[in-house]
Each structure stands twice: as C-alpha cells, then as structure tokens.
Amino acid sequence: MAIQEDDFKRVISHAKEYGFVFQSSEIYDGLSAVYDYAQQGVALKNNIKDYWWRAMVQMNNHIVGIDSAIFMHPTIWKASGHIDAFNDPLIDNKDSKKRYRADVLIEDHVAKIEAKIEKELAKAAKRFGDAFDPEQYKATNERVAGYVASSKNILARMGDALTAEDLQGVKSLIEELGIVCPISGSANWTDVKQFNLMFGTKIGASADTAMDLYLRPETAQGIFVNFLNVQKTGRMKIPFGIAQIGKAFRNEIVARQFIFRQREFEQMELQFFVRPGTQKEWYEKWKETRMKWHYSLGFSPDNYRFHDHDKLAHYADAAADIEFKFPFGFKELEGIHSRTDFDLSSHEKYSGKKLQFFDPELNESYVPYVVETSIGVDRMFLAIFSKALEEETLENGSTRTVLKLPAVLAPTKAAILPLVKKDGLSELAQSIFEELQWDFAVSYDEKDAVGRRYRRQDALGTPFCITVDHQTKEDQTVTIRHRDTMAQERVAISELSQIIDRAVNVKHWLQKMK
Secondary structure (H helix, E strand, O other): OHHHHHHHHHHHHHHHHOOOEEEOOHHHOOOOOOEEEOHHHHHHHHHHHHHHHHHHHHOOOOEEEOOOOOEOOHHHHHHOOHHHHOEEEEEEEOOOOOEEEHHHHHHHHHHHHHHHHHHHHHHHHHHHHHHOOHHHHHHHOHHHHHHHHHHHHHHHHHHHHHHOOOHHHHHHHHHHOOOOOOOOOOOOEOOOEEEEOOOEEEEOOOOOOOEEEEEOOOOHHHHHOOHHHHHHHOOOOOOEEEEEEEEEEOOOOOOOOHHHOOOEEEEEEEEEEEOOOOHHHHHHHHHHHHHHHHHOOOOOHHHEEEEEOOOOOOOOOEEEEEEEEEOOEEEEEEEEEEEEOHHHHHHHHHHOOOOOEEEOOOOEEEOOEEEEEEEEHHHHHHHHHHHHEEEEEOOOOOEEEEEOOOOOOOOOOEEEEEOOOOOOHHHHHHHHHHHHOOOOOEEEOOOOOHHHHHHHHHHHOOOEEEEEOHHHHHHOEEEEEEOOOOOEEEEEHHHHHHHHHHHHOHHHHHHHHO
C-alpha cells in the first residue's frame, strides 16, 4: 500500500512539475477538489475528448452530438429524481471531526481484502508458473475463496442497505467490520445521514424575482429534454444515440484522490435510444464496444475489469462499471447503464409534453428505452497519465522518467532539436518545425545539451525527438529518436510527416476496435 501511495504522489508531483495539472487558485492557497489543466494537460485532455468523439459520433452514422446548457429549468431535476434522491451517505468521526462517505469507507475495506487476494495470486503464480489458473485458484484455495466470499458478501449487504435506505444498517456494517477513522484510528462514529450533492444558484435581475436553479450534476438530462428536437430535426430512427461532452458540478463533501473526484468535472456521455424489450441486448453490445475502445489505447487488459452494481439506481434495470487499476486500486472509470424509459417518461409527466417515437415498423408510438455510457474525462486523464508514468533503470545504471502516453493522445507529437545553436542548424530546424506544425502539434527546443532535452521530452510524453545536426545540411537527413525504446534512426526530412502520421493518426488507433 505504501508503494502505491508513493506512486500516486509521484503522479501528482509530475503533473504539476511538467505543466499538466495545477491546483486551482493556488496563489490564494487553492480551492479544495478544484483543479486547472495547464498547457500540457489541456492538450492531453482535448485529445482524449477528440478520441472519444471520433469513436462515438464520427464513426457512427446513427449517433449525433449536442452541447446543452449548464443552466436548466429547475423542474428538470425534480423529474430526474435528483432533488429527492441525489444523495451521499455521510458519517462523521467524533474524535477526528472528519467526515467520510460511508459507502466509500466500506469499499476501501473491501479493497484491502482484494489486495490480499492479489498478493496470494501473485505468490501462487510465481510458484506454479505458466500452468497457473487464477480463477481456478480463487475457487479452490480455501483462504483465497474465503476472501472472495467475504468481499462479495460485504458489498451485497451494503448494496441492500443503501437500496432500502437503511442508514442504520450501513452504520452497523461499518461497526461490525471494525472500520476506524484513518486520522484518529477510532471507531467513534455518528449516525449515517444523507447529503444532497447539487449546487444551488439563482438567475434573475433582482433578488426579489430571481429563480432558484441548480448547476447540473450530470449532462444526461440535457440530452433527454432535447430528445424530440434532435429526433425530428435529424430525422433519426430508433435505434439512435445522442452524445455530449460537458461540465457537471457536485458538492462532494469527501472529495479526494487528486482529479479522481472533483467538484467541477467533465463528462463524455452517450444516451442510446432503443425499442423497449431490446435494451438488454444493446446494454451488452455497448459494454463490449466501450471495453474495446479502452483496449485500443494499448494498456494491458489486466488494468480493466467489469463490476456489476450491487445497488441499482432507481432508473436502471442493469448497470455495470468499467473499473481501472489506478495507483490507489481498482475504481470506476466508466458507467454503462440500462436506464429503461424512466427519464423520458418522467419528463413527459412533469412537462406535460409527449416524448415518444412513432415506429413505422410496428405502426405504433412508444417512449424509447435508453442505454447510457458515461465516462469522466478527468478520470480518463488520470487513468492514462498514471499508467503511462514510468521510472526506468537503463543499462548504464542511470534512470529516466518517461511518460509513455499513447502517441495518439500525446500533447506534442514531435520535438525538433537543433544539435547546436550555430552553423545554421537553428534555422534549418526552425524550417522543419514550421512545415510539420501544419499537420501535427510539434515543439521546438534548443536550450541545454541534447541529452537533457531528450529527458525533458520523455517526461512530457513526446513520442519523437528529431535532431538536426551538421549532416542534415549535407544530405537532408535527421536523427529521429523513439521515446519508448530510445532507438535512433537516420531518415530523410521528406519522410518525417509519414513516420509521425503512422504513429499518431486516430484512424490507425481506432481500427484496433475492429
């Protein structure tokens, strides 16, 4: 656990030192759980959003995009259930005076059990070698099987208690498991209470006439209330989807783990409208499709897993998370939900307007069912960034810090480096930079020794370094260095664009999904 904590501290430190993420309002001592994306971070974040948008919208002729407003009519949140049911179960420790999410305390306890399982599996894999079957071992080894059963039982009991809104049952489970406050070490807990997460605000010219509003806690409702507008103007036929990338706001009392849980965050969501009765089929299809999208970025499948919800939301008949192995353990990265017809039916009821689709094949109108995929941009950023950051020991005993970002997402695709700032090399390097920047995000760097510049670009995640030297003047060739292998090769200037494009073109990466 200490190693994981050190790894996470290294991630946070690297993000600031190299211009990816800053604490918001830092010169005023910061604002808790609010962050700014810096010059490198905003480029990486935009590339993540572009990669998602192209896969979801550009490559699907039955999916379109919208950008709905953050301010929405307050009755929308009554219809969606957010006013009555958008709560977190909170518990205070009387000794430390610290407040925690009760469900997260229980999930962290389960995470410790899962860490024991992973440790046992690692030991067994070392002992049995290639013949080792982890699933069989989990089922047949008495100790490991006990851990697995215990973690499942705890999550099931928590899910049942939360579904029944049995807050005393949640507290009893915390006490039974012997969960203590991480600060005080005591189990002196208050009762569990529900806390609504929405930010309130007002709109209007004067205090007397101002209307009470909420900052949207999710982007999905902006899609639902525009369902009929999009369907009619786009002449869309079921099944079809509406995608959106946008900001959402939640008054997280226990915000933590850097950008994993923030008060202001960004979501990439798809609401896919289907014929009633087909939702489970589409739910399974989207689970498969979304996991392929994650795999396309090249990280090991061992970093991902599905987790079926123990507690279903009031609107869902099926729900699963794609969890990612962050430095602090497996946590939710993306949610996939079969939302039934709850949202559209509820908005019909509260607005008095019909939100139905006339199906010419069935010759009838109905309220479509919805399958949702929802991923946090910030969590995706953290997943990619933390998994890409590596400390390598080289053959000569030295070390290097390298950010092995998928080349398609890297903020800068290539750095142009003149070997020295004289003999016309700077001018030649500048001309290569100016030509490449028409097609790629490239940088120019002539400060410090070339080896030090290589290390700087490694830490920024730049896939290629292109060095211009005296031979370049003679034969129009340059040295191109590959970030991940540090291999260097001599290539013609005229080949650079093609070499970079092969490595960073979205098309080549998304084709892996097929």
